[in-house]
Amino acid sequence: MGLYLAAPQGAQAEVEQADFAACIDRIAHQAQAEGISTRIVDQKLRPARHIDRVIELDRRQPEFTTPFHDYLNRRVNEQRIRQGRQLLEEHGELLQSVARQYGVPAQYLVAFWGLETNYGSFFGRMPVIDSLATLACDLRRSDYFTGELLAALRILDEGAIDLERMEGSWAGAMGHVQFMPSVFLRYAVDHDGSGRRDLWGSIPDAMASAANFLSHIGWETGYRWGREVSLPEDFDFQLAGGDRRKSLAEWSRLGVRRGDGAPLPPVDIEAALLLPAGHRGPAFLVYDNFNVIMRWNRSEYYALSVGILADRIAGASGLHNPPPEDVPRLSRDQVQDLQARLREEGHDPGPVDGILGPATRRAIRSFQSEQGLVADGFPDPAVLDALDVSTSS
Secondary structure, rough: OOOOOOHHHHHHHHHHHHHHOOOHHHHHHHHOOOOOOOHHHHHHHOOOOHHHHHHHHHOOOOOEEOHHHOOOOOOOOHHHHHHHHHHHHOOOOHHHHHHHHHHHHHOOOOHHHHHHHOOOOOOOOOEEEHHHHHOOOOOOHHHHHHHHHHHHHHHHOOOOHHHHHEEEOOOEOOOOOEOOOOHHHHOOOOOOOOOOOOOOOOOHHHHHHHHHHHHOOOOOOOOEEEEEEOOOOOOOOOOOOEEEEEEEHHHOOOOEEEOOOOOOOOOEEEEEEOOOOOOOOOOOEHHHHHHHHHHHHHHHHHHHHHHHHHHHHHOOOOOOOOOOOOOOOOEEEHHHHHHHHHHHOOOOOOOOOOOOHHHHHHHHHHHHHOOOOOOOOOOOHHHHHOOOOOOOO
C-alpha cells in the first residue's frame, strides 16, 4: 500500500471548483441540445455558483423524529387558522372561481398555501439556479436535479421570472406554493392573463396552478380528504394502516363513528384508518383525496395537517381527541435500534434506516400482537421496554 498524502485544503477547493465547472459545461451542452437558448445558457447557467450550504442541508438528517403533536401544533395553529380564514374571505371570488374550474375546494388551496409558505410570507432565499446546479453536480441525486435544473432554465427561457427574483428553497422549490421546476412546467397556469405564469407575484396564478396540479394528479371533486373518527373500546387495532382499506359501511359495522360520535355518512367510498399518535391519540379515516395530498408531499403527517387545516379554515372546530404530548421523542439512532431488534424478533421493519415508515409500523403491530399489547403500530414505552430499546438521549 502506498503512502497517501492529503491535498492541502486550498488545492482541494481548486479541484472541487474545477469539477463543478466541468459539470456545468456538460449541462450547458445538454441544455443547448435540448433547445434551451444560448442566451439563457450563457447568461444564467454558466455563471452558476456552488453553494456549500445546499449540500449541508441535503445531507442533514433530523436528529430526532418529530412526534405528531409537535408536528401538527407547529403547522395548524391559531395564527395560521385565523389568517387562512381571512384570506379565504379576502380572495373569496378568486378562490371560488378556481374551485369551480378545477374542482378543488377553496379551503384546501388556502391550506396548501399556508403550509408551504405561510401564505406567501417566506418563499426561501436560495438562488434557484445555483441551488439546483449544486445538487445536479453532486453524485447523490445528480440525474434528478439535472432534470430540475434544465426545467428551471426553460422557465427563465419562457420569461416567467427574472433570474434575480428566482429564489426558493435549498432544493429548488419555488413561489407561493413551492413548485419544483418540472411541476411548474407541467402545471403552472397564467390565470390572471398577464402573459406570464408567475407563482411569485401573482396569487391568482399560484392558486390556479395548485388547483390544476391537484386536479391532474387525481383530486376527486365532491369528496373530503378524510375525517377524525372515534373507535369502540374493543376495536381491533390491527385493522389500522394505510394499506388496509374498507368501505365506510364496513367501518360502521365495526363500530367506527365520526369524531363527535355521530354515525359515519352513508357514502360509497373506501377509507383507511390512521393512528398517527397511537391508540391514545386521534384516529382518522382517510379517503382517496388523502393519497392525492401525499403525492404533493409523501408525509402522512403533512397530509393530515393539510386536511385538518383546511377543515379549520372552513370553520370546523379542533380535534375531539388531540394527540397526547407525553410520547417518546426518538432519535434516528434509537429508531434504527428499534428496527434492528424487531428484525431479530422475526418482524420485518424494512430497511434499518431510522425512519418510522409503514413497514416499520407493520412490524411493530406484528410484535405488539405477539406480545399481547395494543397492536396500534406505535412505538410507545411498552414496545420500547419489551424490545429493550433505550429511551435516554
